[in-house]
Amino acid sequence: MEKVLKVSNLNKRMGNRQIIDNLSFETYAGEVFGFLGPNGAGKTTTIKMIMGLLSIDEGEIEICGHNVTRRFETAMENVGGIVENPETYTYLTGMQNLRQYKRMRKGVTEERLREVVRLVGLENRINEKVKRYSLGMKQRLGLAQAIMHHPKLLVMDEPTNGLDPAGIREMRDIFKRLAHEEGVAVFVSSHLLSEMELMCDRVGIIANGRLLGVKPVNELIMQAQGNQRVMRYTVNDLPAALKVVGDNRLEPFNVNERSFDVAVESDEQLGRLGIALASAGIWVLEVTRQGQHLEDVFIEITGGGDQIA
Amino acid sequence: MRKVFNVVVNEYIKIFAKISTKIMLACIVLLAVFWSVGSYIDYYRRYSDTMGELDYEELKMRNGGSEDAMYDEMKELGIKYADDWRYEAYQRVYYDLYWAENQQPPASEQEIEEAKKRYERFKKTITDNDFKEYIRLQIEKTEQNRDMPEGEKELELWKLQYQLDHDIPPTSHNKLYQALTEYSRAKYEIAGIEQQPSEAQDKKRLGELKEDEAIFKYVLDKKIESYIIPDRTNNYYDADGFWSVFSNSVMLLMVINVLIIIVAGSIISAEFSSGTVKFLLINPIKRWKILVAKYLSVLTVGIVMLVIYYIFNLILNGIFFGFGDIVAPSLTFAAGKVRVGSGLLYVAWKYILGSVGVLTMATFAFAVSSLVRNSALAIGLGVFLMLSGYGAVFVLAEGFNMDWARYILFANTDINLIISQQTPFLGHTVTFALIVIAVYMVVFLLTAWDAFVRRDVK
Numbered sequence: 001m002e003k004v005l006k007v008s009n010l011n012k013r014m015g016n017r018q019i020i021d022n023l024s025f026e027t028y029a030g031e032v033f034g035f036l037g038p039n040g041a042g043k044t045t046t047i048k049m050i051m052g053l054l055s056i057d058e059g060e061i062e063i064c065g066h067n068v069t070r071r072f073e074t075a076m077e078n079v080g081g082i083v084e085n086p087e088t089y090t091y092l093t094g095m096q097n098l099r100q101y102k103r104m105r106k107g108v109t110e111e112r113l114r115e116v117v118r119l120v121g122l123e124n125r126i127n128e129k130v131k132r133y134s135l136g137m138k139q140r141l142g143l144a145q146a147i148m149h150h151p152k153l154l155v156m157d158e159p160t161n162g163l164d165p166a167g168i169r170e171m172r173d174i175f176k177r178l179a180h181e182e183g184v185a186v187f188v189s190s191h192l193l194s195e196m197e198l199m200c201d202r203v204g205i206i207a208n209g210r211l212l213g214v215k216p217v218n219e220l221i222m223q224a225q226g227n228q229r230v231m232r233y234t235v236n237d238l239p240a241a242l243k244v245v246g247d248n249r250l251e252p253f254n255v256n257e258r259s260f261d262v263a264v265e266s267d268e269q270l271g272r273l274g275i276a277l278a279s280a281g282i283w284v285l286e287v288t289r290q291g292q293h294l295e296d297v298f299i300e301i302t303g304g305g306d307q308i309a
Numbered sequence: 310m311r312k313v314f315n316v317v318v319n320e321y322i323k324i325f326a327k328i329s330t331k332i333m334l335a336c337i338v339l340l341a342v343f344w345s346v347g348s349y350i351d352y353y354r355r356y357s358d359t360m361g362e363l364d365y366e367e368l369k370m371r372n373g374g375s376e377d378a379m380y381d382e383m384k385e386l387g388i389k390y391a392d393d394w395r396y397e398a399y400q401r402v403y404y405d406l407y408w409a410e411n412q413q414p415p416a417s418e419q420e421i422e423e424a425k426k427r428y429e430r431f432k433k434t435i436t437d438n439d440f441k442e443y444i445r446l447q448i449e450k451t452e453q454n455r456d457m458p459e460g461e462k463e464l465e466l467w468k469l470q471y472q473l474d475h476d477i478p479p480t481s482h483n484k485l486y487q488a489l490t491e492y493s494r495a496k497y498e499i500a501g502i503e504q505q506p507s508e509a510q511d512k513k514r515l516g517e518l519k520e521d522e523a524i525f526k527y528v529l530d531k532k533i534e535s536y537i538i539p540d541r542t543n544n545y546y547d548a549d550g551f552w553s554v555f556s557n558s559v560m561l562l563m564v565i566n567v568l569i570i571i572v573a574g575s576i577i578s579a580e581f582s583s584g585t586v587k588f589l590l591i592n593p594i595k596r597w598k599i600l601v602a603k604y605l606s607v608l609t610v611g612i613v614m615l616v617i618y619y620i621f622n623l624i625l626n627g628i629f630f631g632f633g634d635i636v637a638p639s640l641t642f643a644a645g646k647v648r649v650g651s652g653l654l655y656v657a658w659k660y661i662l663g664s665v666g667v668l669t670m671a672t673f674a675f676a677v678s679s680l681v682r683n684s685a686l687a688i689g690l691g692v693f694l695m696l697s698g699y700g701a702v703f704v705l706a707e708g709f710n711m712d713w714a715r716y717i718l719f720a721n722t723d724i725n726l727i728i729s730q731q732t733p734f735l736g737h738t739v740t741f742a743l744i745v746i747a748v749y750m751v752v753f754l755l756t757a758w759d760a761f762v763r764r765d766v767k
Contacts, residue, residue, distance in 0.1 A: 087584035
């Protein structure tokens with residue numbers, strides 16, 4: 001697989017704080033790479049170094065084999081992205097904003113601009129001043145800006161901020177299509193595992209400026225859920241159901257009008273609870289597995305909770 | 310190069326899409342309107358009654374009755390307009406008699422009698438509206454004058470003869486007459502200085518006078534009725550008309566400077582405060598190229614503003630004062646020869662000299678904008694120093710006798726002031742000023758470069 005982004009032994013200090021601590025990873029063409037970590041872990045700092053906004057204290061970043069510091073222009077020709085919020089010139093229209101970037105990049109035609117505008121779904125509003133855009137629309141405009149020049153590496157910093165659920169799904173689909181059909185390396189940062197799970201092929205986890213590991217996403221989820229999972233039951237007779245749960249030596253929590261959560265340790269426990277509820281004549285209307293918290297994943301990966309900020 | 314050009318195009322689109330820029334451009338046009346209208350109103354107030362038809366009742370009232378007899382006489386003679394040669398000539402004739410009758414100690418009967426006769430003869434030339442005869446009488450009178458030094462007399466006679474030979478009526482409204490007066494004044498002063506042992510100051514003055522002599526001789530030889538003589542502190546040859554108002558519009562470049570500082574002081578910091586800098590710098594264009602493009606944009610927008618101001622002043626002054634004088638040549642003296650230039654270029658040159666200071670302050674605001682990444686601070690500091698800088702230098706130099714103040718930037722930004730030698734420093738030359746400005750500019754631009762190209766974007 002073609003290596004698009006290569007980060008090796010990256011270090012960055014601000015004052016006497018080590019913001020990024022010996023970070024190394026690689027991203028390949030055709031994959032969506034998730035960069036997962038809590039707020040303040042160093043995600044944005046890493047992205048800013050990849051995009052040439054911050055200087056590098058030690059280590060190297062290469063994009064398509066071009067060093068970001070030494071061969072800035074060639075490296076940047078292969079990158080598009082959004083850093084933090086999608087900031088725009090609010091007194092210009094969406095299209096005027098895109099033309100600003102068109103002039104600074106190679107080989108972007110007016111035709112291509114219309115194409116990306118269509119792709120991100122802004123055709124109807126593109127000639128309006130950006131000051132009238134919602135955050136979601138700005139996010140879409142930012143995406144159009146990021147992909148107009150067919151970059152080999154697409155870097156998106158928390159791209160689903162401010163989007164409604166439909167928008168999130170659309171954005172997800174765009175990323176997947178760019179990676180899987182057009183062979184782009186998509187680098188997405190987030191602090192939500194649930195989001196990563198739905199769109200990433202591989203996930204790197206960062207905390208306190210250190211990379212804790214890189215894993216295929218399904219492996220990660222499996223690992224996180226190995227021993228314990230939280231199930232939400234919706235039933236017709238709540239008091240009776242709670243009694244059955246208690247009889248099975250389990251502790252219900254998040255008890256609502258018709259539902260409750262329960263943490264199970266194994267498949268056997270889960271199976272037995274099902275049988276017990278059924279034999280008590282309780283109708284189980286719905287059972288859903290609850291999303292894993294990021295913290296749990298960290299605990300799994302690092303083997304302890306100490307290192308989480 | 311192409312990349313820098315494209316970024317300049319981007320900057321122009323951003324600058325001119327802003328409402329604030331449109332308001333600024335409107336301000337420039339308004340400034341030109343205010344300047345021309347204001348100057349015209351002032352001009353009209355001062356000259357309308359004397360330039361136009363004369364209202365003797367008002368003239369009498371204004372002079373408190375002491376000259377009633379003279380004004381009545383003039384009214385009777387049918388002098389209607391101030392540019393009639395008789396308007397000035399008759400006043401001269403009248404006072405000649407008046408002083409003869411009223412001098413202390415009193416003149417003899419015979420003298421008064423002579424003065425009265427002379428008055429009658431002169432008055433006849435005015436009644437006949439015959440300025441040549443009037444000049445002939447002046448020649449006669451000058452020849453008989455025993456109090457006048459020989460050299461002066463000779464010059465005066467030459468001047469009168471010249472008027473006679475070239476049909477120049479003796480009125481200050483006639484530009485050839487003005488030139489003739491200035492020419493003989495210069496010759497007279499030159500003679501005076503050349504007779505006495507010369508001092509250093511005289512030498513400089515002598516040079517100026519010789520220039521005057523050459524220029525006015527040129528005017529007379531070529532019979533140029535409308536002309537501009539640049540580099541005078543007061544362009545008194547064209548006291549209030551088109552050219553003086555147009556060339557003095559350079560005084561208001563300060564206001565344009567404020568507008569340019571606003572553009573320069575926000576062009577970098579606005580990108581930081583809106584966060585757009587992150588999207589600007591992730592393009593395949595090195596930071597220094599973006600910086601160069603931004604600086605070029607500031608300079609060229611500044612020049613565009615100056616050009617707009619120039620053109621609007623030209624048009625508006627033309628509308629108010631008439632375009633008739635627009636072809637008047639500007640006369641300068643250099644390398645032993647009189648040079649004939651265009652008046653429009655002369656004023657343009659004044660603008661260029663004025664713009665040196667303007668663009669220096671713009672560069673300062675640009676550097677501060679890059680360094681502190683804060684528009685308000687950059688603009689505020691730029692405007693504050695522009696307004697107070699020269700004052701501070703002046704206080705240091707005049708109040709505290711600190712000659713080193715000449716090395717302060719603000720002592721050197723007003724090139725027009727240095728040319729007319731009105732700064733408080735001895736031997737303050739334009740070359741010196743330009744060197745000082747160049748040193749400061751290098752410092753400003755290096756600061757801007759260091760802050761923009763090397764510092765992290767957090």
